[in-house]
Amino acid sequence: MHIGQTNYLPLSGPFFLSLFGLLSLVFVLVQIGALQFAYRRMGLHPGAAWLLLLGSLLGSYVNLPIVHLPEQQVVSGQVIDFFGMKYVVPIVVDWPGTIIAVNVGGALIPGLTSIYLASRNRIWWLGAICVVGVAGVCHTLAQPVRGLGIALPVFVPALSSAIIALLLSRRHAAPLAYIGGSLGALIGADLLNLDKVQGLGAPIVSIGGAGTFDGVFVTGVIAVLLASLTGARGPDGRHSGAAT
Structure with a gap:
């Protein structure tokens, strides 16, 4: 097994480029000031927020292996279509089985950012309720896919979290x-379904990687x-709209 084979883009080229295009649009809107106040309402500096999104996108290439599950036969070098999204199964050689890994861009960066936002906005309890609600939705809709692992329709985490967040607190909805x-996506779709990945023939099952990364992004x-x-309003209690 070559460790470098655990690193790959989770989406096919056109879909990955579409997310990069979305990120570029966000960058332009931040530069012209259209979204600067929105990021400040979340408790993030606009420049730092854009770098976090960029880091998440680029970090999706990096998987950190943590566990090895024996597998008789693994799928290699395929593109799997799930709910209109095309996910990449990497080409592997001399592979020992299924590798459980943590994706840097889809798990580590969003996870650490979530902890920061909960602390910055002092919304630990509301955040926990929202996570439990979204995790329940994601766990219900996530599906094991042969060769890939666990997959979730791309807009499920975003839409379910937006609805639950608005119901909990308009002030801290973002x-x-x-x-x-x-x-919620990482826990409900990935972590709570780890018992289902053996036997799927997936060379790599990445927490926050292919199958859930696009939804998290x-x-x-x-x-x-x-x-x-x-x-x-911002965490200091003052309205954080555009400066006049």
Whole structure:
């Protein structure tokens, strides 16, 4: 087994480029000031927020192996279509079985950002409720897919977290949506379904990787849109709208 084979883009080229295009649009809107107040409402500096999204996108290439499950035969070098999204199964040589890994861009970065937002906005309990709600939805809709692992329709984390966040708190809807969508997808779709991955023939099952990464990434964008549409206030209690 070559360790470098655990690193690969989770989506096919056109779909990955579409997410990069979405990120570029966010960057332009931040530069012209259209979304700066939205990020500040979330408790993030606009520049730092864009770098986090960029880091998440680029970090999706990196998987950190943690567990090895024996497998008689693994799928290699395929593109799997699931709910209109095309996920890449890497080409592997001399593979020992199924590798459980943690994706840097889809798990580590969103996870750490969620903890920061919960602390910054002092919404630990609301965040926990939102995570539990989204995790329940994601766990119900996630499906084991041969050769891939666990997959989830792309907009499930973003839409479910947005609805639950608005019901919990309009003021903190944006950070709650990010926290709930990110951690809820990782827990509900990936972690709670790890018992189902053996026997799927997937060479790599990446927590926050192929199957859930796109949903987690879109959640970050939806959270920003929520911040721009709601009259939320910043963590200091003052309105954080555009400067006059």
